[in-house]
Amino acid sequence: MSLHPGTAPHTDTDPHPDTASLGGLVEIRGVHKSFGDLEVLRGIDLRIDPGSVTVILGPSGSGKSTLLRTINHLEPVSQGLISVDGEVIGYRREGELLHELHEKEVLRQRTSIGMVFQSFNLFAHMTAVGNVAEAPRRALGVPRREAEARARELLTLVGLSDKFDVYPRQLSGGQQQRVAIARALALRPKVLLFDEPTSALDPELVEEVLAVIRSLTRAGTTLVIVTHEISFARDVADTVVFMDQGRIVEQGPPAEVLDRPRHERTRAFLQRVRTGAEAADEDPAPTSPPPVEPSPAPPADAPRRPSHPSATALALDPTTPLPRYLTEDHQS
Amino acid sequence: MTSSVVSPETTQRTPTATPAAGHATATGHHEMSCPPPAAPPEDLSRLRVVPARHPGRVVLAVGVGLLVAVVLYSFVTNPRWEWGVVAQWFFAESIIRGLLETLKLTVMAGAVGFGLGLALALMRLSKSGLISSVSWTFSWIFRSTPLLVQLLLWYNLGYLYERITLGIPLTEITFFDARTSDLMTPMLAAVLGLGLHQAAYAAELIRGGILSVDQGQLEAASALGIPARDRSLRIVLPQAMRAILPTAFNEIIGLVKGTSIVYVLAHAELFFTIQLIYGRTQQVLPMLLVATLWYVVITSALSVGQYYIERHYSKGAVRTLPPTPLQKARARLARLRPTPTGAPA
Ligand SMILES: Nc1ncnc2c1ncn2[C@@H]1O[C@H](COP(=O)(O)OP(=O)(O)OP(=O)(O)O)[C@@H](O)[C@H]1O
Numbered sequence: 316m317s318l319h320p321g322t323a324p325h326t327d328t329d330p331h332p333d334t335a336s337l338g339g340l341v342e343i344r345g346v347h348k349s350f351g352d353l354e355v356l357r358g359i360d361l362r363i364d365p366g367s368v369t370v371i372l373g374p375s376g377s378g379k380s381t382l383l384r385t386i387n388h389l390e391p392v393s394q395g396l397i398s399v400d401g402e403v404i405g406y407r408r409e410g411e412l413l414h415e416l417h418e419k420e421v422l423r424q425r426t427s428i429g430m431v432f433q434s435f436n437l438f439a440h441m442t443a444v445g446n447v448a449e450a451p452r453r454a455l456g457v458p459r460r461e462a463e464a465r466a467r468e469l470l471t472l473v474g475l476s477d478k479f480d481v482y483p484r485q486l487s488g489g490q491q492q493r494v495a496i497a498r499a500l501a502l503r504p505k506v507l508l509f510d511e512p513t514s515a516l517d518p519e520l521v522e523e524v525l526a527v528i529r530s531l532t533r534a535g536t537t538l539v540i541v542t543h544e545i546s547f548a549r550d551v552a553d554t555v556v557f558m559d560q561g562r563i564v565e566q567g568p569p570a571e572v573l574d575r576p577r578h579e580r581t582r583a584f585l586q587r588v589r590t591g592a593e594a595a596d597e598d599p600a601p602t603s604p605p606p607v608e609p610s611p612a613p614p615a616d617a618p619r620r621p622s623h624p625s626a627t628a629l630a631l632d633p634t635t636p637l638p639r640y641l642t643e644d645h646q647s
Numbered sequence: 648m649t650s651s652v653v654s655p656e657t658t659q660r661t662p663t664a665t666p667a668a669g670h671a672t673a674t675g676h677h678e679m680s681c682p683p684p685a686a687p688p689e690d691l692s693r694l695r696v697v698p699a700r701h702p703g704r705v706v707l708a709v710g711v712g713l714l715v716a717v718v719l720y721s722f723v724t725n726p727r728w729e730w731g732v733v734a735q736w737f738f739a740e741s742i743i744r745g746l747l748e749t750l751k752l753t754v755m756a757g758a759v760g761f762g763l764g765l766a767l768a769l770m771r772l773s774k775s776g777l778i779s780s781v782s783w784t785f786s787w788i789f790r791s792t793p794l795l796v797q798l799l800l801w802y803n804l805g806y807l808y809e810r811i812t813l814g815i816p817l818t819e820i821t822f823f824d825a826r827t828s829d830l831m832t833p834m835l836a837a838v839l840g841l842g843l844h845q846a847a848y849a850a851e852l853i854r855g856g857i858l859s860v861d862q863g864q865l866e867a868a869s870a871l872g873i874p875a876r877d878r879s880l881r882i883v884l885p886q887a888m889r890a891i892l893p894t895a896f897n898e899i900i901g902l903v904k905g906t907s908i909v910y911v912l913a914h915a916e917l918f919f920t921i922q923l924i925y926g927r928t929q930q931v932l933p934m935l936l937v938a939t940l941w942y943v944v945i946t947s948a949l950s951v952g953q954y955y956i957e958r959h960y961s962k963g964a965v966r967t968l969p970p971t972p973l974q975k976a977r978a979r980l981a982r983l984r985p986t987p988t989g990a991p992a
Pocket residue numbers: 350353355373374375376377378379380381382
């Protein structure tokens with residue numbers, strides 16, 4: 316099926332939204348990961364609902380990046396299973412046996428899992444449009460003109476309509492990261508992974524990238540974000556996951572994990588991050604609603620339903636219409 | 648140009664520009680330190696940049712210039728160079744034919760060398776230990792054997808293996824069968840010898856370039872589901888080119904001149920032709936000069952090509968591309984054309 320901005324609108328209260336295909340269900344079961352003798356992930360179990368926003372917090376070295384990278388099989392797991400919409404990532408399951416998939420199959424699976432890196436990793440020899448169009452052309456075989464037209468739409472969505480033909484090195488860090496987000500969106504992923512997307516940025520550039528990610532939370536894609544921006548986590552997360560030493564210490568809605576942490580380690584970590592960051596921005600006002608987004612926060616116990624993307628759901632600039640292909644079904 | 652704080656004459660006359668410039672800034676400071684309400688705001692557009700002087704460079708340039716002049720003078724005036732003979736033979740038909748043969752050898756050996764070199768480099772970086780050791784062994788053998796030996800071995804392959812046969816072993820079926828000495832022309836031996844030798848070096852060169860590309864580029868491409876072939880050819884190689892090109896052109900220029908070694912196979916390329924001629928006419932030096940001048944011409948053409956190809960691949964790697972010599976010349980012309988009104992005559 317395909318969805319167009321003109322069809323009957325769904326709301327968050329719709330009991331049976333049939334738009335679930337927009338976001339993928341990620342299931343992580345009993346995942347262990349070792350590098351040699353070092354066990355980095357020690358049994359991770361996590362269910363990430365379709366269309367939900369999950370923020371992963373934790374001290375340095377706790378395995379956050381590694382967990383994220385196992386989700387798209389950049390790191391194969393040592394033990395356990397990861398699946399997206401029921402499809403095991405990196406393996407084909409036959410009863411008790413897991414057959415390693417051929418690279419071609421893994422690449423196909425990755426096209427539905429986008430990733431944004433801390434260090435952007437834009438292709439330095441390609442323009443912004445070239446960067447965004449590359450994966451659809453090479454991985455999905457979209458013709459060049461079509462891919463580039465889409466790329467321009469996506470770059471417009473992230474507010475870079477004046478930077479189409481500019482090379483990454485001629486862009487600011489924040490702009491580069493926005494190109495990287497557009498590049499990840501170009502494959503219409505069911506799941507988007509962000510590994511500290513703002514850590515490499517100057518403080519004044521952080522907000523422009525967070526604004527783009529915030530706009531994505533309304534588009535129905537499942538988002539998994541590793542970040543140290545606590546107030547951002549409070550703002551957008553349905554679930555906050557706190558990791559330490561390769562284990563999930565606690566998880567729950569931000570109001571619980573961030574404001575009433577049950578574990579001493581979480582409290583200590585939040586304390587450390589707060590004293591560092593909150594000295595600068597005076598008042599994150601934990602209970603006040605986010606200023607930009609007037610929509611009420613979803614109930615704490617239920618994950619946010621994937622809503623039908625409205626014409627402006629993704630656009631930073633509300634006058635920009637949402638490109639049709641973003642609202643259509645994922646590639647089958 | 649507008650009238651300036653420091654008059655052009657003062658800067659020209661004083662050999663060291665620093666006192667004049669220092670004076671200019673001092674006056675500026677003096678104006679600025681005046682009580683704010685009384686002083687009119689300083690007109691910053693009047694400030695002028697005085698370029699730094701480099702007396703050492705001037706001395707060096709003059710020295711080098713003199714040296715070049717002396718050498719050129721001796722070239723022109725020494726009758727032993729026999730410029731008349733050089734001119735007579737420079738465009739001679741046999742020379743041009745030899746030159747074309749040299750170019751043909753260069754192109755073919757270069758294609759074999761860099762084509763195979765790329766394959767070897769990718770093999771060497773393969774995760775499979777077997778494939779990577781095959782590549783390593785190839786480079787090891789072909790870099791350790793002198794080029795002259797390789798050429799003679801290929802040419803004399805017929806002595807080692809009389810016939811070359813392609814078929815299914817232990818059956819009567821053959822697809823191809825020929826006498827080796829019929830197949831192995833001097834040209835083929837030369838292309839094989841030069842090409843395989845070149846490939847061993849090109850492989851290392853390309854591998855180095857590939858290793859210089861940030862690992863994050865490959866990771867991002869894998870995460871986007873881009874197939875391995877495109878990751879190599881579209882993401883990594885174009886970026887590796889920047890590191891590869893300068894040395895690769897060095898190698899190609901070396902190859903142009905390296906083809907002269909093929910004279911041992913009596914193949915009529917430029918250098919062999921030259922030797923034939925001076926063997927007959929005894930005009931050794933002027934003929935060597937003819938060859939040298941042609942090699943200079945080829946190398947110069949390659950250098951121009953190198954400049955533009957390197958420029959092409961530095962797109963995105965530098966914030967702004969420097970102008971090409973042509974663009975610079977045009978810009979200079981454009982600056983000259985409209986008669987500057989304020990310029991000092
Ligand atoms: N490829 C690797 N080989 C060996 N050890 C690794 C590798 N990648 C990660 N590690 C180790 O795994 C541990 C967890 O790393 P990871 O990058 O997942 O931490 P993180 O939680 O993302 O930390 P940070 O907040 O600093 O990014 C670290 O001790 C790290 O040294």
